[in-house]
Amino acid sequence: xxxxxxxxxxxxxxxxxxxxxxxxxxxxxxxxxxxxxxxxxxxxxxxxxxxxxxxxxxxxxxxxxxxxxxxxxxxxxxxxxxxxxxxxxxxxxxxxxxxxxxxxxxxxxxxxxxxxxxxxxxxxxxxxxxxxxxxxxxxxxxxxxxxxxxxxxxxxxxxxxxxxxxxxxxxxxxxxxxxxxxxxxxxxxxxxxxxxxxxxxxxxxxxxxxxxxxxxxxxxxxxxxxxxxxxxxxxxxxxxxxxxxxxxxxxxxxxxxxxxxxxxxxxxxxxxxxxxxxxxxxxxxxxxxxxxxxxxxxxxxxxxxxxxxxxxxxxxxxxxxxxxxxxxxxxxxxxxxxxxxxxxxxxxxxxxxxxxxxxxxxxxxxxxxxxxxxxxxxxxxxxxxxxxxxxxxxxx
Amino acid sequence: xxxxxxxxxxxxxxxxxxxxxxxxxxxxxxxxxxxxxxxxxxxxxxxxxxxxxxxxxxxxxxxxxxxxxxxxxxxxxxxxxxxxxxxxxxxxxxxxxxxxxxxxxxxxxxxxxxxxxxxxxxxxxxxxxxxxxxxxxxxxxxxxxxxxxxxxxxxxxxxxxx
Numbered sequence: 001x002x003x004x005x006x007x008x009x010x011x012x013x014x015x016x017x018x019x020x021x022x023x024x025x026x027x028x029x030x031x032x033x034x035x036x037x038x039x040x041x042x043x044x045x046x047x048x049x050x051x052x053x054x055x056x057x058x059x060x061x062x063x064x065x066x067x068x069x070x071x072x073x074x075x076x077x078x079x080x081x082x083x084x085x086x087x088x089x090x091x092x093x094x095x096x097x098x099x100x101x102x103x104x105x106x107x108x109x110x111x112x113x114x115x116x117x118x119x120x121x122x123x124x125x126x127x128x129x130x131x132x133x134x135x136x137x138x139x140x141x142x143x144x145x146x147x148x149x150x151x152x153x154x155x156x157x158x159x160x161x162x163x164x165x166x167x168x169x170x171x172x173x174x175x176x177x178x179x180x181x182x183x184x185x186x187x188x189x190x191x192x193x194x195x196x197x198x199x200x201x202x203x204x205x206x207x208x209x210x211x212x213x214x215x216x217x218x219x220x221x222x223x224x225x226x227x228x229x230x231x232x233x234x235x236x237x238x239x240x241x242x243x244x245x246x247x248x249x250x251x252x253x254x255x256x257x258x259x260x261x262x263x264x265x266x267x268x269x270x271x272x273x274x275x276x277x278x279x280x281x282x283x284x285x286x287x288x289x290x291x292x293x294x295x296x297x298x299x300x301x302x303x304x305x306x307x308x309x310x311x312x313x314x315x316x317x318x319x320x321x322x323x324x325x326x327x328x329x330x331x332x333x334x335x336x337x338x339x340x341x342x343x344x345x346x347x348x349x350x351x352x353x354x355x356x357x358x359x360x361x362x363x364x365x366x367x368x369x370x371x372x373x374x375x376x377x378x379x380x381x382x383x384x385x386x387x388x389x390x391x392x393x394x395x396x
Numbered sequence: 397x398x399x400x401x402x403x404x405x406x407x408x409x410x411x412x413x414x415x416x417x418x419x420x421x422x423x424x425x426x427x428x429x430x431x432x433x434x435x436x437x438x439x440x441x442x443x444x445x446x447x448x449x450x451x452x453x454x455x456x457x458x459x460x461x462x463x464x465x466x467x468x469x470x471x472x473x474x475x476x477x478x479x480x481x482x483x484x485x486x487x488x489x490x491x492x493x494x495x496x497x498x499x500x501x502x503x504x505x506x507x508x509x510x511x512x513x514x515x516x517x518x519x520x521x522x523x524x525x526x527x528x529x530x531x532x533x534x535x536x537x538x539x540x541x542x543x544x545x546x547x548x549x550x551x552x553x554x555x556x557x558x
Contacts, residue, residue, distance in 0.1 A: 257494065
């Protein structure tokens with residue numbers, strides 16, 4: 001039996017600030033994915049929802065919420081939550097069920113509405129919750145963490161704020177031709193550098209926004225795809241959702257301390273390196289096989305970290321790759337041809353699925369105006385709070 | 397008005413304050429904040445810990461600041477809001493701890509690898525008085541402070557790793 005699963009369809013609701021319920025975005029994305037796949041809702045035998053934690057109980061049971069909105073059809077259901085990796089974990093659940101022979105057609109949906117400004121914990125006092133304490137005792141926001149990583153790039157590798165601005169300029173240009181992106185406007189380096197500093201060294205335009213959005217993927221067994229006449233569908237080659245290996249020595253959101261190396265030395269790979277490494281190993285591929293990547297640019301500087309984390313270049317060399325134009329569409333290894341979080345803003349449970357949607361369009365040659373020519377292998381990477389992260393490898 | 401820690405038992409007060417961590421009696425792993433349930437070393441099933449005082453001095457792993465007031469449950473120290481800096485500091489115990497920089501210090505006063513020491517200062521004031529928290533104060537003299545990075549290219553440290 002093939003270890004692969006077919007991506008039969010993908011769909012998205014445009015990212016933005018629309019004022020609708022998350023269910024509306026999810027259903028729109030789901031219907032678009034089903035139509036793209038040529039699959040009827042009645043044929044779906046597994047629904048997996050990505051949970052949203054900011055939309056009440058219906059959000060916690062997103063899988064069944066979407067299933068009910070589409071109309072109960074007796075399908076199996078599951079709901080996943082893995083912070084920013086939610087969509088990939090949901091996809092992994094669906095893929096595993098298909099590979100286990102428990103279902104043939106899985107619909108995976110994630111959607112969110114997100115507040116403006118800093119993401120903050122839910123109300124109430126929680127003195128044993130690190131995510132609460134980091135605000136109360138230290139005043140550490142999410143951009144604060146992105147800024148720590150950015151500052152390290154400057155002091156260790158000679159990165160500059162201009163380098164970071166160049167990432168935004170590149171991604172803004174990519175996003176011009178993405179109808180699902182929220183921000184579709186050229187941005188200059190001066191725009192970035194003149195925007196207010198939020199957390200040194202990061203300016204406002206270095207940091208991604210938060211958005212409403214919805215994305216969906218229809219996975220099927222390769223048998224089903226063949227029976228339905230889907231010629232050469234995009235295939236899922238790997239999904240990695242590994243946890244860190246002790247000791248986690250990189251200060252990781254939302255914690256305010258790391259593990260210690262007092263008893264156990266640091267592992268060979270950092271957590272983020274291990275995400276892509278596990279995916280490469282599962283797929284039997286390496287960074288040299290990758291034609292296109294979608295990485296989690298919560299900040300501009302973080303994209304540079306990711307490029308190294310997924311092995312596209314050696315540690316400290318990402319700025320050189322960027323400056324040479326290699327990570328721009330047309331370059332050797334385009335990164336974030338969708339425009340990235342820079343053009344979307346983050347809709348947590350949908351975002352990892354959006355990465356998969358983009359790579360699917362890229363691998364099919366359907367990414368009009370932002371096509372990476374000849375793309376056959378794509379990789380995603382993202383990371384969320386509390387030891388969550390993911391990497392998905394697709395090929396065609 | 398009295399000054400009390402914003403959280404009990406995490407640090408000492410006095411002229412040479414330290415962070416209070418824990419050490420697993422079975423494997424020697426060190427934790428901050430103190431581990432109270434299960435040793436987080438996957439090779440260890442220890443559930444007994446002794447208190448340890450962590451080193452007072454460490455090296456900056458990285459730094460940043462908060463130009464905008466963080467959302468609740470952060471309690472502003474002043475009204476109107478005044479930005480503050482933060483540093484993640486690597487201690488000899490092989491652990492990195494985040495904290496604000498001491499009052500009056502900003503990102504230009506530290507750099508990756510520069511030395512800082514622990515102090516305890518006011519975090520905010522409530523109806524009981526000043527509430528304090530650990531912070532990091534640069535050890536370097538003013539001559540050794542990092543030059544203004546501005547938009548110029550910073551000098552990379554040799555052998556730096558992520």
